[in-house]
Amino acid sequence: VGSRFTLAVPDDYLLRRDYCSYGYFLLEPNLWHIPSQTLRRVLDLDGGPARLTVAQPGGGSVSGRLAARGTPLRAVADRVLSRREVVQARLLLTRMLRLDEPAETIREFHRVDPRWKRSGRGRLMRSPTFFEDVIKTVTSCNVTWPSTVVMNRRLCGVVGRGGAFPTPHRLARARTATLRARCRVGYRDRRISDLARLFASGAVDPEWFEDPATPDEALWDALIALPGIGPYAAANIMQLLGRYHRLPLDSESIRHGKAILGMTGSDRQIMKRMHEHFAPFGRHAFRSYWFELWEFYESRKGPSWTWERETTGTSFTAAVLNTR
DNA sequence: GGTAGACCTGGACGC
DNA sequence: GCGTCCAGGTCTACC
Numbered sequence: 001v002g003s004r005f006t007l008a009v010p011d012d013y014l015l016r017r018d019y020c021s022y023g024y025f026l027l028e029p030n031l032w033h034i035p036s037q038t039l040r041r042v043l044d045l046d047g048g049p050a051r052l053t054v055a056q057p058g059g060g061s062v063s064g065r066l067a068a069r070g071t072p073l074r075a076v077a078d079r080v081l082s083r084r085e086v087v088q089a090r091l092l093l094t095r096m097l098r099l100d101e102p103a104e105t106i107r108e109f110h111r112v113d114p115r116w117k118r119s120g121r122g123r124l125m126r127s128p129t130f131f132e133d134v135i136k137t138v139t140s141c142n143v144t145w146p147s148t149v150v151m152n153r154r155l156c157g158v159v160g161r162g163g164a165f166p167t168p169h170r171l172a173r174a175r176t177a178t179l180r181a182r183c184r185v186g187y188r189d190r191r192i193s194d195l196a197r198l199f200a201s202g203a204v205d206p207e208w209f210e211d212p213a214t215p216d217e218a219l220w221d222a223l224i225a226l227p228g229i230g231p232y233a234a235a236n237i238m239q240l241l242g243r244y245h246r247l248p249l250d251s252e253s254i255r256h257g258k259a260i261l262g263m264t265g266s267d268r269q270i271m272k273r274m275h276e277h278f279a280p281f282g283r284h285a286f287r288s289y290w291f292e293l294w295e296f297y298e299s300r301k302g303p304s305w306t307w308e309r310e311t312t313g314t315s316f317t318a319a320v321l322n323t324r
Numbered sequence: 325g326g327t328a329g330a331c332c333t334g335g336a337c338g339c
Numbered sequence: 340g341c342g343t344c345c346a347g348g349t350c351t352a353c354c
Binding site: 151 | 330331332333334335
């Protein structure tokens with residue numbers, strides 16, 4: 001029997017809705033277990049990898065009830081964790097689930113964009129570490145979703161310890177040829193390797209990037225300077241850091257602008273109009289943009305907490321793209 | 325300042 | 340089956 005611990009959450013927090021809120025929830029080592037409506041994931045802790053299951057009591061129903069909101073989360077590990085490891089696991093889960101984002105911030109978002117007040121959407125999941133967010137973003141650039149799924153599966157299976165996401169040190173030690181041949185990252189091999197070395201050596205200090213006091217512009221410049229990080233990736237990492245002012249616009253945004261918002265013109269013009277369209281939402285712009293996209297996906301695939309990781313990898317983008 | 329072409333993988337399509 | 344084409348951001352070279 002493994003260790004158990006609880007996690008307090010903000011009063012609006014609903015695990016299935018707030019965890020299944022961004023595509024990374026479908027990427028390994030993350031797994032949303034649909035029958036039990038629980039989050040399962042391996043964390044690489046001080047004493048080695050541990051498989052955690054996180055549930056929200058009362059949140060297991062797939063119906064639309066919001067009764068479980070604010071109920072503390074229960075985490076169970078598959079082995080005994082030291083006190084230090086429990087602290088570590090709490091910090092990682094808190095970052096991933098954004099449990100330290102106050103309910104008041106979400107209420108403010110709903111005042112700015114009332115469309116999401118009813119569902120309560122507003123929180124976005126991310127990775128337990130800044131490093132994983134950066135690498136996952138690189139694996140999502142210039143590929144279709146199924147390739148991103150494969151890259152993350154292989155990185156965890158080939159390089160990560162016990163199926164966990166690789167640490168900077170482990171990834172820095174992996175040969176680029178291994179990343180290319182076995183992890184299927186293609187030409188990203190060198191960039192991923194370089195990023196891992198920057199983190200492992202301390203040249204990139206996650207604390208500086210995570211610090212709310214770091215100015216937006218300085219953050220942007222530092223991100224753009226990283227290998228494999230261009231304007232889209234930098235803007236996406238900014239939102240993962242909780243800075244929602246900038247929109248990471250990609251080919252999906254163009255599709256959305258044309259199909260849903262009825263925009264016309266060249267791709268370049270649509271990009272510009274998208275930025276203008278969401279600018280009034282200010283520091284919540286990305287949330288407004290993202291939940292519009294998410295609502296479109298859910299209109300085709302049902303609620304995100306019913307999406308199968310294994311089939312979504314191949315069918316998801318195809319189904320969405322067929323609407324063009 | 326902007327932009328053409330290369331980068332790699334996997335899915336779609338035509339034969 | 341097998342070959343060809345294409346989607347998808349970043350980077351370099353060049354204007």
